[in-house]
Amino acid sequence: MKLNTVFDNTKNTIMRLPELTKGFLKRSLVGYYFSAPRPREALILTKYWIMNWAAILYWIGQSIVKLGPIGFTRALIKHPWILILLRVNGLSNRVARDKTGVYHDTLCMTVHTVALGVINELRNMLFDAENLVIFEDLVPYDIARGMGLNCYMLELWGIVLPLLVSDASLQYIDEAENSGMNPDACSLPKATVGMVIKGQTPKGIAMVSSNLPCDAGAASYAFIQRAYGNIPTYRLDTPYNFYNERAEQLFAKDVMGMINFLEEHTPNRMDWDRMRKIFEGRNRMLELEMELWEMSRVKPTPLAGAAVWLSHLWHFNVSAGNPTSIRHYEKLVKMARKNLENNIPATKNERYRAILWNPPFLHFSDIFNWAESTYGVVLINDSMTYNHHEPIDTTSPETMIKSWGKTIMQGPMVRHTRGPAENYLDDIFRMVKQFDLDMVWVSNHLGCKGGQAMNGILREQCRAKGIPLLILDYDLSDERIVSHDNMIRQAEFFMENVMKAKRIDQ
Amino acid sequence: MAIPSKTIKVFEELLESPQNRLVEQAVESGRIPIGYSCSFVPEALLMADKLFPLRLHAPGLAGTELADNYLSCFVCSYTRGLLEFAMDGRYDLLKGWVFVPSCAHMQRLYDNLEYLQKPDFNHILDVPRKVNNDTLLWMTEELQMLADKLAHHFGADMSDVSLRKAMEQWNDFASVVQSIGDLRKKPNPPINGAEFHQIVMASLASPKDLILPYILDFKKEIEQREGIKNSRARLMLVGGHLHDPEFIRVIESQGCVVVADRFCTGTIPGFKTIDINNDSPYKILAEYTFAKTLCPRMMEDFDRRLNTIIDTVKEYNADGVVLEIIKFCDLWGVDAMPLVSALRDNGIPVLRLEREYCLGGEGQLRTRVQAFIESMGK
Numbered sequence: 001m002k003l004n005t006v007f008d009n010t011k012n013t014i015m016r017l018p019e020l021t022k023g024f025l026k027r028s029l030v031g032y033y034f035s036a037p038r039p040r041e042a043l044i045l046t047k048y049w050i051m052n053w054a055a056i057l058y059w060i061g062q063s064i065v066k067l068g069p070i071g072f073t074r075a076l077i078k079h080p081w082i083l084i085l086l087r088v089n090g091l092s093n094r095v096a097r098d099k100t101g102v103y104h105d106t107l108c109m110t111v112h113t114v115a116l117g118v119i120n121e122l123r124n125m126l127f128d129a130e131n132l133v134i135f136e137d138l139v140p141y142d143i144a145r146g147m148g149l150n151c152y153m154l155e156l157w158g159i160v161l162p163l164l165v166s167d168a169s170l171q172y173i174d175e176a177e178n179s180g181m182n183p184d185a186c187s188l189p190k191a192t193v194g195m196v197i198k199g200q201t202p203k204g205i206a207m208v209s210s211n212l213p214c215d216a217g218a219a220s221y222a223f224i225q226r227a228y229g230n231i232p233t234y235r236l237d238t239p240y241n242f243y244n245e246r247a248e249q250l251f252a253k254d255v256m257g258m259i260n261f262l263e264e265h266t267p268n269r270m271d272w273d274r275m276r277k278i279f280e281g282r283n284r285m286l287e288l289e290m291e292l293w294e295m296s297r298v299k300p301t302p303l304a305g306a307a308v309w310l311s312h313l314w315h316f317n318v319s320a321g322n323p324t325s326i327r328h329y330e331k332l333v334k335m336a337r338k339n340l341e342n343n344i345p346a347t348k349n350e351r352y353r354a355i356l357w358n359p360p361f362l363h364f365s366d367i368f369n370w371a372e373s374t375y376g377v378v379l380i381n382d383s384m385t386y387n388h389h390e391p392i393d394t395t396s397p398e399t400m401i402k403s404w405g406k407t408i409m410q411g412p413m414v415r416h417t418r419g420p421a422e423n424y425l426d427d428i429f430r431m432v433k434q435f436d437l438d439m440v441w442v443s444n445h446l447g448c449k450g451g452q453a454m455n456g457i458l459r460e461q462c463r464a465k466g467i468p469l470l471i472l473d474y475d476l477s478d479e480r481i482v483s484h485d486n487m488i489r490q491a492e493f494f495m496e497n498v499m500k501a502k503r504i505d506q
Numbered sequence: 507m508a509i510p511s512k513t514i515k516v517f518e519e520l521l522e523s524p525q526n527r528l529v530e531q532a533v534e535s536g537r538i539p540i541g542y543s544c545s546f547v548p549e550a551l552l553m554a555d556k557l558f559p560l561r562l563h564a565p566g567l568a569g570t571e572l573a574d575n576y577l578s579c580f581v582c583s584y585t586r587g588l589l590e591f592a593m594d595g596r597y598d599l600l601k602g603w604v605f606v607p608s609c610a611h612m613q614r615l616y617d618n619l620e621y622l623q624k625p626d627f628n629h630i631l632d633v634p635r636k637v638n639n640d641t642l643l644w645m646t647e648e649l650q651m652l653a654d655k656l657a658h659h660f661g662a663d664m665s666d667v668s669l670r671k672a673m674e675q676w677n678d679f680a681s682v683v684q685s686i687g688d689l690r691k692k693p694n695p696p697i698n699g700a701e702f703h704q705i706v707m708a709s710l711a712s713p714k715d716l717i718l719p720y721i722l723d724f725k726k727e728i729e730q731r732e733g734i735k736n737s738r739a740r741l742m743l744v745g746g747h748l749h750d751p752e753f754i755r756v757i758e759s760q761g762c763v764v765v766a767d768r769f770c771t772g773t774i775p776g777f778k779t780i781d782i783n784n785d786s787p788y789k790i791l792a793e794y795t796f797a798k799t800l801c802p803r804m805m806e807d808f809d810r811r812l813n814t815i816i817d818t819v820k821e822y823n824a825d826g827v828v829l830e831i832i833k834f835c836d837l838w839g840v841d842a843m844p845l846v847s848a849l850r851d852n853g854i855p856v857l858r859l860e861r862e863y864c865l866g867g868e869g870q871l872r873t874r875v876q877a878f879i880e881s882m883g884k
Binding site for chain 2: 179180181182184185186189193209211214215216218219220221222223225226235237239240241246250253254257417418420421446449450452453454455456457
């Protein structure tokens with residue numbers, strides 16, 4: 001390397017020092033202490049910081065024993081993104097900062113349960129790589145777990161990585177684009193395809209995908225299947241019009257087809273008793289979630305933000321019905337009830353109640369922390385969490401299959417991306433009424449064409465109903481498309497010009 | 507190159523407006539035009555009794571300012587073009603619309619049209635994304651429901667007899683067009699790609715019975731023609747919607763000839779004839795619809811799509827494939843990645859072009875095609 005280059009690199013690093021320091025202070029425990037939290041909150045966060053590290057270190061030790069030091073090192077080289085997951089404490093630091101009391105504790109606890117879940121996924125991936133069944137993100141593992149299969153969600157890390165480090169997906173997105181994937185496609189399938197191309201995902205023995213939620217996601221599986229050497233693949237096909245008996249019957253047959261496929265391509269068989277237990281667990285979680293929402297209708301809300309959306313995102317999509325997930329929801333409800341009974345709001349800053357429509361801002365998940373501390377905007381619920389489907393009928397295998405199918409078809413993103421416009425719009429207005437909201441935020445992911453094409457109608461209908469609407473442009477996983485500063489500016493313009501809101505942080 | 511004939515000028519003229527003089531003539535005689543935008547709508551069903559199908563296109567689209575407000579500028583320019591024309595009253599002769607949720611763009615076009623125009627007859631055909639016995643039955647029922655709705659709304663005769671007659675009419679028409687298309691297999695084809703596409707598009711955008719005499723005239727004419735000699739390369743065009751024959755003319759201006767068309771508004775395999783057997787007409791049409799479309803929305807069809815392209819390249823003796831994709835089309839945009847590499851693995855040169863619905867950037871297009879032909883050593 002030439003001396004000039006060394007000099008330039010050093011100069012650049014020095015110039016970036018303030019930015020790097022700021023980032024470090026934002027993410028690290030030291031930085032958290034510098035933000036002058038109350039001693040109680042500092043103790044709680046430190047407790048979870050230690051628990052997260054303990055879980056990580058235990059997993060590392062377990063991996064070294066199971067795979068051997070060389071095997072584990074090889075696994076880290078093959079899946080370098082695992083190292084990013086070590087920064088999980090940065091997430092709790094960001095989402096829990098400036099929060100107090102029970103709300104603060106639920107945020108730390110939620111991130112901790114996600115950390116434990118991630119570690120469990122890594123165990124599945126590394127310890128039994130030969131027997132993995134690959135699943136697309138909108139086909140939850142429930143059925144496969146009923147069959148005792150070891151599963152791997154292909155899109156999972158495309159969701160988790162930018163939550164932890166905002167630029168973590170960029171190298172995968174670039175890889176997919178450089179390999180010929182259209183740059184305007186959603187960045188989640190791009191990141192997933194990029195990981196597959198780089199060989200950083202396990203291959204599995206069979207794969208289940210679907211036509212959900214969007215064209216890019218569904219179409220990407222033609223590539224993935226070939227990249228995996230034409231792995232046996234089953235594709236679930238959700239009808240366009242699904243709120244009718246005919247569609248439910250068709251989808252139930254499709255789900256049965258998936259079970260037969262899995263039985264054909266894996267050594268496992270469906271255990272309906274185990275399946276029933278999982279579904280009963282899912283139903284219990286649904287019951288608890290409804291209770292939580294009922295409490296969050298109270299003004300000011302006893303619980304909000306990431307405690308609600310991150311809990312649902314992980315526990316309902318990855319580990320629904322799992323005892324750990326049920327326990328998490330029981331604790332959440334208990335803690336929210338404690339706040340409610342003692343008349344303590346989640347945050348004393350609550351001035352405006354909002355919902356977020358469309359997927360959360362993955363690479364800038366703490367934007368609502370900013371909105372909360374700057375303008376008192378509290379995120380009550382979001383489109384990925386919100387649902388109004390019935391519990392699963394566990395009477396017989398047939399009823400289980402049919403009502404699980406209904407749960408999938410009527411799940412978040414699925415019911416919003418198919419069927420007439422009412423499927424998309426009615427939920428928004430229903431939430432506004434149910435939670436007595438002051439505004440709707442749309443996370444306007446530029447790669448989501450179906451959502452983009454609804455903005456015109458939504459804008460006019462919100463205007464007609466007098467609902468303030470912020471359509472915040474961003475890209476789901478790529479912070480280069482719209483920067484964090486730009487996203488903040490969009491929110492500021494909205495709050496100042498439309499809501500005429502005064503800043504509460506000055 | 508052959509000199510443009512009088513008949514080809516007729517096709518040109520018919521493509522100047524979505525509601526051409528043949529459409530007006532048919533409407534004046536009491537017939538009912540039904541607009542559709544996707545190959546998954548079986549034309550034969552809409553040819554029954556007094557109905558006639560019109561493939562929606564937006565010729566001479568200058569801008570989509572109105573449609574952008576609703577669909578956003580990140581949706582493909584074809585769907586925006588259709589909404590713009592609809593909002594501009596350019597489809598006011600249409601009595602009904604039939605859509606397919608073939609992609610998010612088309613689905614939302616239906617939603618926006620429903621919201622903005624509230625057409626009297628606006629139907630969405632729920633076509634499954636994979637083919638098996640269950641989905642075939644579903645599709646059969648879907649077609650039957652559409653037919654019932656058409657019969658109820660327009661008083662059209664959608665009986666089995668009427669549908670079988672419509673299927674026979676479609677077969678007569680499609681076999682004439684296909685016979686012209688087959689001439690392109692010759693070493694010196696008597697017709698170039700732009701001319702052929704003009705015929706196809708004009709026939710999709712006109713009542714079939716009224717345009718058929720012109721097509722037959724043209725067929726007689728080209729049978730007398732000398733073939734195109736000294737073309738630098740024979741190309742196959744693959745992709746989604748392609749309406750403007752000028753796009754092919756620009757490609758062919760570089761000395762090549764487009765001999766095969768595997769795109770939504772092309773004839774391979776869109777102009778297959780229907781195998782009319784003793785099954786119910788709806789089942790026949792459902793099977794036919796799945797067989798005549800090769801869209802990346804079909805989740806399990808990649809190999810069939812790939813093999814059809816490879817077989818067509820061999821059959822038409824094409825030197826290379828031009829893959830044209832409308833910007834923002836996720837289905838073709840994502841599918842292109844494995845498709846391009848699979849074709850190249852099979853020794854077929856591929857040029858991937860991203861374009862807008864309307865022809866633009868002609869200079870750039872010429873340069874890329876020229877470079878592609880040169881890269882093939884032609």
